[in-house]
Amino acid sequence: MSLKRQVVHGVSWSAGSMAFTTIAQFAQLLILARLLPPNTLGLMAMLLVVLNFSQQYADLGVSNAIIHKQGQSRETLSSLYWVNLIAGFILFLLILLGAPIIAAVFQEPHLTKPLYWTAINFIILPLGQQYRVLLQKEMRFKAIAITDCAAVAIGTFVSILLAANGYDIYAIVWGYLIISTIKSVSFAIWGFKTAKPIFRLQFGHVTEYLRFGMYQLGERTVFFANSNLDSLIIGRMLGAEALGFYMLAYNLAIVPILKINPVLTSVMFPAFSKMQGEDRKLKESYFKVIRYLSFVNFPILLGMAAAAPYAVPLVFGAQWSGSVTLVQLLALVGLMRVIGNPIGALLMAVGKVDMGFKWHVAMLVTAIPILSAGAYLFGIVGVASAYILYQFIYLVTNYSYLLRGLFGPCLLSFIGSFAPALAASAIMAASMAGAASLVTNQKTAGILMLQLVLGIVVYAGFSLSFVRKGLIGANLRSERKSA
Structure with a gap:
């Protein structure tokens, strides 16, 4: 298939996935706004800062290096996979230890326990992250789209169901974790069938990727701060209720x-x-x-x-x-x-x-x-x-x-x-x-x-x-x- 046809095919599947997930998440926001008060949605916005953090940093920035570099050996990909798993576990521990500090920064003591749950995402994401990237590199967007849509549908349904039964902020957290788990496990199953990683970690194979990734990680750190600075400032200076109003507008615009x-x-x-x-x-x-x-x-x-x-x-x-x-x-x-x-x-x-x-x-x-x-x-x-x-x-x-x-x-x-x-x-x-x-x-x-x-x-x-x-x-x- 020519590059032009691959692009058109990829855009078509990605557009369909985007349309489905956007509608599902808008429906979730609409229902949750009816079920939950503004201060709970404000807590949700604070948690999303940490959840988005997990997505940005779980792969140490090497995923884009895999796409950028045209051709890798199985040994290199295996080493990168184990590095990602180790990094995810370290981040999991850091969030567990840092949850009280993060809650103190936002001046929201009710944030600590949900943050403990949020930390689990750091362990989940690295399981399938690399295989999703390889699918993207091969421009196999159909598989990515189907997986994403299925995960969002199930996670959104569970989140709404839990919110309707009084689980408050945990309805959002657990729904998000379900989405991450379905995506990551699905990509990992595909990856282990096609290119199971070798139980070997050789840093010589990953040095160049980590160098590329460090710039990516640095850029993501700053970009993350830029993108979430408004939520951090509002949560810290104006409180959860004000952040709830802002979050609704942010989700719409x-x-x-x-x-x-x-x-x-x-x-x-x-x-x-x-x-x-x-x-x-x-x-x-x-x-x-x-x-x-x-x-x-x-x-x-x-x-x-x-x-x-x-x-x-x-x-x-x-x-x-x-x-x-x-x-x-x-x-x-x-x-x-x-x-x-x-x-x-x-x-x-x-x-x-x-x-x-x-x-x-x-x-x-x-x-x-x-x-x-x-x-x-x-x-x-x-x-x-x-x-x-x-x-x-x-x-x-x-x-x-x-x-x-x-x-x-x-x-x-x-x-x-x-x-x-x-x-x-x-x-x-x-x-x-x-x-x-x-x-x-x-x-x-x-x-x-x-x-x-x-x-x-x-x-x-x-x-x-x-x-x-x-x-x-x-x-x-x-x-x-x-x-």
């Missing part, structure tokens, strides 16, 4: 991006890796990814911002009205995250992980005072507003430091990759907001339906207009001719 974007980036990372040395082809492919991501994400984000005053109270209940403004502000953050997100896959593919690490360190130093000042002066709304400023700085330096460093001057290509989708989405959102202001005498459900239909019609119309006028990709083609 930001989490969908975190689900949609990896559909392309997880497929494009191995594809980018196969383009090493073909700079023009790599550049064109990168901006094409941004173009696709913006046309999918931008209307969702700006449409959500326009509909939030009616959608949030109707869907989640009047007790969540405090999240409306947060949804609207974080939607703007989401726009900029969409544009900047694919850079990680590109840097890994060309082996420039050191650039990403240095950049994320600089951005973390910038983020801490900006978000802290926002929380201190204006509460959770201040944090969301400060996040917009920080993300704008992030986007500007994304181009000026990273993209220019890799491709040279390419501002027209960069802006042209997302400008048409931004224009069409902005017009769509304005029409949705205007229509709602004209029919205030209607029921909330009726207003939402009107906004939805009008938004789809307007966005589809302007998108088709841009396609016919050749605005989509025009700047990219222009730069290509002048190159």
Whole structure:
């Protein structure tokens, strides 16, 4: 199968998996918001910081090195597998010992016992992590998609069932562990059948991978801090209830991006890796990814911002009205995250992980005072507003430091990759907001339906207009001719 067909096949399966898991997790959020109070969802957000930590660091950063390097021996893969298992067990012990300290940082004593359960994830993940990576490298996304969907379906069902029976925060923790266990064990079973690891650990085989992984680990550490700094600041300074309101808005405005974007980036990372040395082809492919991501994400984000005053109270209940403004502000953050997100896959593919690490360190130093000042002066709304400023700085330096460093001057290509989708989405959102202001005498459900239909019609119309006028990709083609 050609690389192009593999990419299309991978995107199709990944898109289907993403759609299923996103719907399942949105349904879970909707039901849990009805069953649990804001302070419990705030505790959930604090726990997610640790759970996300486990996913980031369980493999010591070597998984992407396996994809980047074209060809490994069985001895090397076996050594990497045992290193991952050892690292996972060490992290498990660290979380057990550090749980009281983490709870003290958040000033939430009720966090300690759930953290003990969360630590188990460090033992579970390394069992199948490497085999998932090998499937991704071989671009066998069908197997990954089926496994992910089955795990999410079972874990989500269990989590809702436990929440309905009064298990509170443990319903979320145990549901998450079930998802991790199903995924990891399934990939491990496949892996042991096809390439069972040898009971041998030779550090000489893994030194180069660990060196690559250290940059990855360093970048992930800083990126993790950047991505979770808002939750850390709100949890520490404003408490669990405020974090609960923020978490709902974050799940509506930001989490969908975190689900949609990896559909392309997880497929494009191995594809980018196969383009090493073909700079023009790599550049064109990168901006094409941004173009696709913006046309999918931008209307969702700006449409959500326009509909939030009616959608949030109707869907989640009047007790969540405090999240409306947060949804609207974080939607703007989401726009900029969409544009900047694919850079990680590109840097890994060309082996420039050191650039990403240095950049994320600089951005973390910038983020801490900006978000802290926002929380201190204006509460959770201040944090969301400060996040917009920080993300704008992030986007500007994304181009000026990273993209220019890799491709040279390419501002027209960069802006042209997302400008048409931004224009069409902005017009769509304005029409949705205007229509709602004209029919205030209607029921909330009726207003939402009107906004939805009008938004789809307007966005589809302007998108088709841009396609016919050749605005989509025009700047990219222009730069290509002048190159």
